[in-house]
Amino acid sequence: MGAQINTDYSKVQQNYLFSTIAKKVSEFQVANPGKEIFRLGIGDTTQPLGQTVVKAMQDAAARLGDVKTYTGYGAEQGNLPLRQALANQYTSRGVELTADEIFVGDGAKTDSANIQSIFGLDNIVAVSDPAYPVYVDTNVISGRTGSAGKDGRFDGLIYMPCNSDNNFMPELPSRKADLIYLCSPNNPTGAVMSRERLGQFVDYARENKAVIFFDAAYAAFISDPDLPKSIYEIDGAKECAIELNSFSKSHGFTGVRLGWTVVPQKLVAVDALSEIGFTTPGQINGLWKRRQTTFFNGASNVVQAGGLAGLTEEGMKESRELVSFYMENARIIREGLSQTGLKIYGGTDAPFLWMKTPGGVDSWSFFDRLLNETRVVGTPGAGFGQAGEGYFRLSAFGHRDKTIAAVESIKANLKL
């Protein structure tokens, strides 16, 4: 018959959410030449790298230009000093991890997309609703969900709805789940899971031998000391959770590309082929290592040098300044829009704000209205799942003047 395509691709939405937005913005710009756009949309960062990071990358490039200091392929899991520095960050929060439990990658998107591949296709997957589209799409493409119904939902997925009734914190899966995606601080809602709720998930996972994928890419934005920055702050989490994190937002690395994934040696799951029916300690860690050494060749050495510098005392000072800058944006958006009567969630321990669309209008219609009436680009909540319908995401990653201008434009021009 010939080479057949993977027809599971036909089951995902035709366009990736942010591609669709980019296309709409581009069309608006063509139709409205010269009009400035205020982007509170994709969550792309705007503030520069710290000088410590810049210098470290420049020095790394210089070393690669000298035969005496040139290096080729990097270490399999990432450079050891970088993994050690990451482990030390956990230690400072009371979490003991070893460098061999940390895998350096090229960003949390890649790892959160690929982590499902070391698990079987028969696992039942639970996702928050709304959720970062990558969690759903990668499971659809991998053949774990079947086709979507008319409402856009997949029968093969368990949705954990997040809304104002539960403070946008997912509740335990309604039926038995094997793989559970959690993101806290949450993209898109900006909600942070409490220690108690996260503890319930860890207990659930241990009881049901489920595995939690904990996306902590926005952990640096948590200022409330009572909120967990890592799932491993919860007792027992090392036996049931993989954590993903990133330099993208804490250090401005969205285009530079660096992240890491923690696969504890204690983590176990079901291995139908083994005599005991379960994996032995270290086996899941080894599976991810095999996956990464087969399908990946490491994050760029220049970038890893930048990341290492970003974890030094000076680099962390620059990171905290960056985080503070964006959180001041979040405050400006939250307080400014709240004055207009718009209902705003998030934005206190997360760089995202989650807005109820006024008058209950659907979120793509609100996207068009906001763009046309105020020239502000946001992200329609429906793009993150059915429970996101009627909501709208705003990001705090803009320039200060543009953020202020966007808030003023909404206040002045949005027909509420």
Add this chain to the structure above:
Amino acid sequence: MGAQINTDYSKVQQNYLFSTIAKKVSEFQVANPGKEIFRLGIGDTTQPLGQTVVKAMQDAAARLGDVKTYTGYGAEQGNLPLRQALANQYTSRGVELTADEIFVGDGAKTDSANIQSIFGLDNIVAVSDPAYPVYVDTNVISGRTGSAGKDGRFDGLIYMPCNSDNNFMPELPSRKADLIYLCSPNNPTGAVMSRERLGQFVDYARENKAVIFFDAAYAAFISDPDLPKSIYEIDGAKECAIELNSFSKSHGFTGVRLGWTVVPQKLVAVDALSEIGFTTPGQINGLWKRRQTTFFNGASNVVQAGGLAGLTEEGMKESRELVSFYMENARIIREGLSQTGLKIYGGTDAPFLWMKTPGGVDSWSFFDRLLNETRVVGTPGAGFGQAGEGYFRLSAFGHRDKTIAAVESIKANLKL
């Protein structure tokens, strides 16, 4: 039951080839402290980046450190000037490609590992034997091959043996293949496919609606003007072939990470869900775009800036010097070892040399002998497949003095 692991991982060899070698070398070093090792093994580069590339990466880092020139996420398929520069390189060889047919990635390993994922699991895969292990391993892990037999071969794969009888050039698959991996110049044999043989594969693919994955990562090492550097030099290849390439060896980017994949708009395959039964032009290109935008977030912007500089006139001059340096190593190895009576193939238009093990000893035993008797590390041919048994790969990517020392050590110490 709980979270189940992907049991297809149990079907691949336990250790990635180069991890096993690294372990053996490490053990030798512990047992023989202070003894220098000569590495002609993994194919890791040793010569520095060109200064044009270094400066471009340093400038890119500086731009990212300035709020006025900072940029976040890059363009979906890679920066347009880089894709345009790559397209121009093909034009100079008489191949017309557009920038939207080129996808910038973080290296040919990643792309050659992932390219299979946009095709269905029922496709029959053909690989050269010996072959780069990633082609086989990624298909095993994805569930396309079943388990290996006692001989290490997978019934689900078609092997195309390459040996001295066919000048190490694969012959057409013995039964109907849907997806065909070709690598030319070849890793590990150093053989380059002739225009005639490549033409036979293109004809075969068009007749059988098969798709060829053409790994051209070593194309820069071809000096013979009659040998094809791109499969698109063959008429009709755009309808049936995806080409993968890399900056790793031509520009010393093994640790820097940059590559690209060409998916022509004309490429078509079978789409069982479509009315016509085949994909429409552009559909495979769109599938790969969807794959990359869902599972990947682009190569590092700093690295892409380095790659773009590497394609300028000055950057290409540095690349040619780098290639010449390594090819002089290849000449030294080839001529030196030939004097001892060892039978050497490759190394004229490729940075790899393929040696018949003396006395027909198996290639892992020869690995141990070579390490213990001469302190030279190479790669056992059996690590690349059954037809590699009795052969041994040497790489020309070493330092000049170490390469000479390795050759001298083999000449002086190997008990032939």
